[in-house]
Amino acid sequence: MTSRITSSMFSSEDMLNVFSDGATVQRMLDVEAALARADAQHGVIPASAVQAIVGCCDAALIDMPSLMKAARLAGNRAIPLVRQLTELVAARDAEAAKYVHWGATSQDIIDTGLVLQLREALRLIDADLGKLAGALADLAGQHRHTPMAGRTWMQHALPITFGLKIAGWLDALLRHGERLDELRRRILALQFGGAAGTLASLGDKGAAVAEELARDLALALPDTPWHAHGDRFTEAACTMGMLTGTLGKMARDISLLMQTEVAEVFEPIAAGRGGSSTMPHKRNPVGCATVLTAATRVPALVSTMLSAMVQEHERALGGWQAEWDTLPEIMRLASGALEQMHAVISGLTIDTARMQRNLDATHGLLMAEAVTLALGGRLGRMQAHQMVEHACDQAGSTGTHLGDVLKKDATIRAELSEADIDRLLDPAGYTGEAESFIERVLHAHRAREAGKQ
Amino acid sequence: MTSRITSSMFSSEDMLNVFSDGATVQRMLDVEAALARADAQHGVIPASAVQAIVGCCDAALIDMPSLMKAARLAGNRAIPLVRQLTELVAARDAEAAKYVHWGATSQDIIDTGLVLQLREALRLIDADLGKLAGALADLAGQHRHTPMAGRTWMQHALPITFGLKIAGWLDALLRHGERLDELRRRILALQFGGAAGTLASLGDKGAAVAEELARDLALALPDTPWHAHGDRFTEAACTMGMLTGTLGKMARDISLLMQTEVAEVFEPIAAGRGGSSTMPHKRNPVGCATVLTAATRVPALVSTMLSAMVQEHERALGGWQAEWDTLPEIMRLASGALEQMHAVISGLTIDTARMQRNLDATHGLLMAEAVTLALGGRLGRMQAHQMVEHACDQAGSTGTHLGDVLKKDATIRAELSEADIDRLLDPAGYTGEAESFIERVLHAHRAREAGKQ
């Protein structure tokens, strides 16, 4: 048994279900059932065989422990599954049992079964992405005028608004939405080629059966079987990798803002959530931790998918098999990260007063650029930079407010009045295009939502 | 100095040039020049300053060793570059020097400069991809009827045609072409936000300057600055990773076919190419080795880009900087792999007689499926499978041709005549839909080429 206590912590429940043992087998049996129908429709197998075969394509009928054991010897799970299925059908209709799995080979069942699982998985991801984007859009709108410190290199840089930070997150998620749309066009495709990709075992009915099979499963019919080409599955991995990266960036930002000394935002509180076994006062960023765990693990799993693309000839040795656990794990981790981030965002506690207080923490140093630029227009950028750098050093070393230092400097006062200096040092007056950027992102979000309907 | 002897072996010359020191600095200076024009156009800086600034935006004027040294201390290469540029401008026009880099910050210059490099890089990749696809289309057409062994698990499985193998490669490349088209829409975008992404330093002219800057550089204007969101650059990495994976698969296939005992295809011969320092008879797959080197290295580099997406706040500590060498290295490796694969394919020596001889190597075992299916239609799949498996064992252990074993088996002969058996054992008669698959892929290729014009 694999370590399920731990791994189940990092996935959504729904995604655990999509890739459960039962679901994996059921999706393979769905392909077998559709194959029987397609074979019969084109006279490859007798119509009379369909009912018995389709009736047995039920994961509940499969002896799972025996399947697992046989899979290890056989090298894949399709061979023993077909064997069990054939026996089940034979018990109902010995004649029908002759036509199980007709014209297909292991990879057709495994790969197309995985495509069916991915269809469900991507639906979940898309729905959760939509929910998260909606929550972010609400928050960005609410905080379009909330000033906070912009931080570069993990140091205060210049004021921004909290809405702008959120709009940046949302903008990235909108791009992931686009990528998901594009991905679906390539990944939701039938894999059906028989043992070596020619469908030779179906005589002159190969193309017709393939077309019907794709129609039955509501998948695209590709120009040629693609089993030994990992790019379709790998694109799903890459897209999830990028999505998880963005979620990781959000979790990093939020967990930094939750630090004891910063304390600007907090994950929602819930019973049993985020407590410590020994420190009752802790409010741990449990949701962010799950997201960051995914963001730490998924990149390497994506590289496995990319490495595994170097597949030998018509079926690979190692490259194909490496996909089997890797892609589901990526989907589980991405789904868990999305779900947790939605929980975090939709219940986020925001302390705007603290944001303001933190803005003032450096006694005006945060506004140095505004002063530099105002002076730069008169004295040149380099000289202004040096003068303000000097004033900042003085303010920093003496604990004086930057405004006071500036006001005492004769050269500066020749260019700027006290009122000019006060105005230049007000964070709220120095957020530039933040609001217009937010509006543009919100507009793009509404356009995308409208396009979905 | 970094180890250029080695690394230059794995890139195309053109891509080395796109990411050379000189080009990197020049693209950053291109952004500075366009910024000066845009600033002046909207009255942010005096029009009189433009000529001096633009005139100095020439990498040939930059002291590179001093730039490198200062970059290490400063933590990025934009800071010392702006310093040198300002000094250069000051020497021509002291007043103009005040307006260098006005309103921008390091990441605007570095990120947008990298976008400009990527535009050139993707042009090279796209052109090379087109050439390789063309060469493959020609080859697939020529070999649509050339039978060869289909190989699964690195064992003979069933006959395919060489054209089908090539069509599979081409089909994957067509998908990469689609992905490149989609990628360009997101990556060829301006990054311009000033120190914290608000453009506050431009007062009320931020939006206008940004729009003009995008227009001047012929880049898309994004809804909001995206500096701390690595998904755009990472998508370029992922797309190159998938492309390199497909090229690696091709190189693996070709190098397997070049093995001494297989000897079906060979890389082209050229002076100084693929020889051994001690074994004069060797004809090493040097092109494939370069491609496989890229396919071994790029997946991990992609994971670096994904890991680096977890960036702190408005500018990251480590995540941003990790992109700088990684993405160029990915582009270099991908370009080198593409170039080498084109050289391999366009000069490939193909021994169709050897392909035929190898098909016969297993004394008919390769055709077992054809017999199994023919019998399966009469006796049921499982029983037919067992009977043919038994016949194969006999043929294998006694060194007899499968046809002879089958012809001596009374149960089988009750179902199949000698002529039936001979027909079933002919590889050329068992390539299924190979030809129609090839035609579909060639059609898609022609459609794509037509769409480009």
Place this chain on the structure above:
Amino acid sequence: MTSRITSSMFSSEDMLNVFSDGATVQRMLDVEAALARADAQHGVIPASAVQAIVGCCDAALIDMPSLMKAARLAGNRAIPLVRQLTELVAARDAEAAKYVHWGATSQDIIDTGLVLQLREALRLIDADLGKLAGALADLAGQHRHTPMAGRTWMQHALPITFGLKIAGWLDALLRHGERLDELRRRILALQFGGAAGTLASLGDKGAAVAEELARDLALALPDTPWHAHGDRFTEAACTMGMLTGTLGKMARDISLLMQTEVAEVFEPIAAGRGGSSTMPHKRNPVGCATVLTAATRVPALVSTMLSAMVQEHERALGGWQAEWDTLPEIMRLASGALEQMHAVISGLTIDTARMQRNLDATHGLLMAEAVTLALGGRLGRMQAHQMVEHACDQAGSTGTHLGDVLKKDATIRAELSEADIDRLLDPAGYTGEAESFIERVLHAHRAREAGKQ
């Protein structure tokens, strides 16, 4: 539920058991039990509390589904486990329940529990490594004089012996054995620091309790708690990564030798093993495929462990949690690869006649170096190289044996007699130090085995 059908295919049964849910919880409870004993021994908790606590430290008493659910909310599995344990103890002895988990924190239990699992895991690995090394030593000894083609760049290069190839594998495994010995000294160490690594919660008894706890669990006592330093766990990952790399190299070699056209060695046959669902003649390298799957997946998992080392302060956000599934998966994959490789090696079918036949396949070209060197001693290396290169080209293009070409070349015949040429072209006479290398490796193997006793 995670996808166990698939993942269980790639692990040994024993390793699945070491990292099962039940075992994971049991090892954590083992630490809790030892902690109660150590606490009591130093008077931190009453001696009377020990029996009830220790008696409840039994995974069979734990409600696993409820544990899994609570773990997700809590952010780790120790918090809900301690809660359940406390309730179990309270039901027996309310007073004792006050002293459960005394002085420890979640990471002490999780990390030390994982160390205990690794102790068992490394024992299994070590035993399997010993068995594999033994099988290889036998085989290397048996084939010390069996000539085969040495292959570089996947082309015939020069003759080697099969024993030499095996000795190379064995030599690498011996180095892994050394690394395992060194690793154990660092990884089999107690992690015990309390909430922030000071053991403050134990007052002045911290050092004494830690010492006793280490003694009880038979682990080394480290100089300081190491929870936020991932290097110990990561070293286990790296060592397994290197081991898996060597096993992957062996599997690559063997699968290449098993190719239909090469056919020099074969994996053992077993019922249900390596068959194809549609091609009865196939004998797939199923064992090698499992090993190559591990070799494709483990490198990326190791990089996750390395990435996860960047842990924040006294307990990390993401970095720690990323270890939980990753390290067990590495152990499972490494153990499965080892087990499968042992099965492959200990039942390997070897066709020495085919090895000899393949040696002759290039009509003497393989022996070109021998001739080059013989001539080089008289004519200089470069000239000899060119002459033999020319002769090889002639032999290759005309299908003539290299010996015949050489014997007709007057310049060469001025230096070498016909007998000289025949002797130089005999593979068995050109295996250099192969035998002495084999002997040295076998000697090192025997020394290591002797040292273990």
Place this chain on the structure above:
Amino acid sequence: MTSRITSSMFSSEDMLNVFSDGATVQRMLDVEAALARADAQHGVIPASAVQAIVGCCDAALIDMPSLMKAARLAGNRAIPLVRQLTELVAARDAEAAKYVHWGATSQDIIDTGLVLQLREALRLIDADLGKLAGALADLAGQHRHTPMAGRTWMQHALPITFGLKIAGWLDALLRHGERLDELRRRILALQFGGAAGTLASLGDKGAAVAEELARDLALALPDTPWHAHGDRFTEAACTMGMLTGTLGKMARDISLLMQTEVAEVFEPIAAGRGGSSTMPHKRNPVGCATVLTAATRVPALVSTMLSAMVQEHERALGGWQAEWDTLPEIMRLASGALEQMHAVISGLTIDTARMQRNLDATHGLLMAEAVTLALGGRLGRMQAHQMVEHACDQAGSTGTHLGDVLKKDATIRAELSEADIDRLLDPAGYTGEAESFIERVLHAHRAREAGKQ
């Protein structure tokens, strides 16, 4: 040209020199020179040839651009180097030129050359590691009594001392020192096997020449050539990966402590270091950024080395070549990280007053565990936990000091006096074994230093 502006930012100067083009070629020529001496010593080549060959083994004589160009065609840099060397020797002594590179093959020169570079690289690493450990030992000693907040999940947890944090870093570095010692025993080994690893080209002198070559180069003589086994080089990569991980952890800690709101430690100030192009007040953690860049990039590079271990037969296609740029890049990044971390640590500005102030920031919540444990001894751990959790909630929501809340709680006051509560809430009194842990680590450090002399 590769992008040297950027990559040179992340390496130490010394390591750039070890892996420069010139040094790479020189180390290969060092092997050629030693080979000529060893060949001559055992009569394989005439003694008269040695002087001319050795005299030409000077990288300054090599035409590098031509070498780079030829390397791309040849597939490695040894072939064209041997060609140039032979021409150089021929110009001096035509007879001697016949004996250049006698008995060796490309990989002997490339791999052993790389081993020689690694010897220098590991010397640098070891020296820098020693310096960093020394600086940490000093700092740990100075701050053995400096209380600071221990932080878990990026939240205040319990008090620790700054010395304890440093001792944790130092303890990890000491383990890396051990690993380096163990690594050197395996990596500083000759690779010498000729074209297929048999040394057949040396007739019966192979063993003797190999022994002399190892002696001449002061490398260990391995039991068998190891060219196709990547574990030796990969172990160097893994060891550097772990070291870089620890340095990354240190940089993460320090950069978190440098945040504007935390402000407990600061990187040293230097001219041109860590400034911003537009914000004169910034004091960016430039050193930490370099270290974190390395920690982001190296894990993936290590996985490349591990992936590349799956090498075919006696010389690989892709796996070998993938090492060439990867291992040097790892060494460069590790060295740069070490150097920067030493600069950071040796000039670290520490604000102990601020540490104390931050400890008080949560109004006593940080000390909740101390109270919980004191109460737990009387009321049981679970009940005490709940009571203190409740008090913390009250303190947090009302902004009251935890002490005041506790003192007003009758149940608690039944167990603890006001003085008890005050004592329990003093951080300095709750650092447990911190000091003894520090002493043990310092002792281990001194022992290691003593052992080196």
